[in-house]
Amino acid sequence: MSNEKTKQGIIRTVLGDIEPAELGVTNYHEHLFQVSPLLKGDELDDEELSSKEASALKDSGFDAMVDATPLGLGGRPEALARISKATGLKIVATTGRHRQEHYGADHWVRDFSLGQLEQRLIVDLTQGLALSESDSKIATAPAQGVDSVRAGILKAGIGYWSIDSFERQTLDAVGAAHAATGAPIMIHLEFGTAAHEVLDILEGLSVPASSVALAHADRNLDSGLHCSLIERGAYLGYDGMARAKNRSDQELLTLTREVVEKVGSSRILIGGDVARRTRYIAYGGIPGLAYLGQRYLPRLRSEIGDSHVEAITRSNPALWLSWKI
Numbered sequence: 001m002s003n004e005k006t007k008q009g010i011i012r013t014v015l016g017d018i019e020p021a022e023l024g025v026t027n028y029h030e031h032l033f034q035v036s037p038l039l040k041g042d043e044l045d046d047e048e049l050s051s052k053e054a055s056a057l058k059d060s061g062f063d064a065m066v067d068a069t070p071l072g073l074g075g076r077p078e079a080l081a082r083i084s085k086a087t088g089l090k091i092v093a094t095t096g097r098h099r100q101e102h103y104g105a106d107h108w109v110r111d112f113s114l115g116q117l118e119q120r121l122i123v124d125l126t127q128g129l130a131l132s133e134s135d136s137k138i139a140t141a142p143a144q145g146v147d148s149v150r151a152g153i154l155k156a157g158i159g160y161w162s163i164d165s166f167e168r169q170t171l172d173a174v175g176a177a178h179a180a181t182g183a184p185i186m187i188h189l190e191f192g193t194a195a196h197e198v199l200d201i202l203e204g205l206s207v208p209a210s211s212v213a214l215a216h217a218d219r220n221l222d223s224g225l226h227c228s229l230i231e232r233g234a235y236l237g238y239d240g241m242a243r244a245k246n247r248s249d250q251e252l253l254t255l256t257r258e259v260v261e262k263v264g265s266s267r268i269l270i271g272g273d274v275a276r277r278t279r280y281i282a283y284g285g286i287p288g289l290a291y292l293g294q295r296y297l298p299r300l301r302s303e304i305g306d307s308h309v310e311a312i313t314r315s316n317p318a319l320w321l322s323w324k325i
Contacts, residue, residue: 024063035074060293175205192220
């Protein structure tokens with residue numbers, strides 16, 4: 001058994017490993033740095049401004065967040081560590097790959113073989129993330145030493161009712177890296193689709209649903225579907241707040257209440273996935289990262305009660321983010 005597997009129960013942050021009880025109120029999905037060809041003009045690439053936004057999240061009542069930016073999209077692990085130190089916000093970094101539309105035709109993340117990608121993810125989790133995108137062109141990141149910034153979760157992305165060969169390779173690599181380390185997994189679901197199909201693939205790779213968070217599940221307002229996913233043991237990421245052109249906050253509140261009434265709150269996670277320069281106050285946009293804590297959570301408490309909100313914001317993320325054998 002490897003040393004990593006003996007660390008069952010730890011949560012890996014950018015400043016080191018902590019016990020689950022130390023995590024606190026957690027936003028399961030945000031981005032402090034992100035650059036993608038799908039988001040031109042919405043780049044998150046300024047450390048000072050991202051730090052201000054992280055401070056706003058902390059001041060709104062959150063103790064921790066997951067920075068969900070995977071490989072090749074402008075991630076800056078050393079800056080995440082500096083922001084965590086400066087703000088007191090615990091941050092969990094991510095390795096893995098997004099769905100392929102986020103990468104240009106000649107992007108280096110397309111060059112991995114399955115074996116190279118598996119090894120790269122394991123190194124990111126156990127030794128250290130590469131310090132810059134230029135370092136990341138090699139298949140295996142250089143170990144950075146005892147103070148290196150290590151990833152704490154794995155991520156894969158799929159398309160709208162679609163899992164192409166690029167995305168399937170990512171799922172296979174994520175499954176292998178989970179088997180080697182016990183690290184938790186986040187899956188980007190496009191509009192909340194193909195959730196059971198992803199769980200089927202991961203199950204075939206010996207990944208338990210209880211290690212998986214299905215991001216953007218709430219983009220599909222189907223409480224029956226959500227209950228069936230929870231019954232399989234998966235965590236559901238609700239992160240569609242403040243997007244009135246797609247759905248109202250009230251629709252999300254109603255969805256959450258329906259799911260909680262049917263199967264409880266023990267598999268729901270919450271985040272904002274604000275993810276846009278034009279939506280970060282520090283960058284000159286609105287509504288900002290503080291919206292979730294200041295505007296949405298008070299309404300959620302009125303809808304489902306304090307004990308369920310406590311589970312969604314504290315105990316559930318601590319369980320999901322804990323590394324497991």
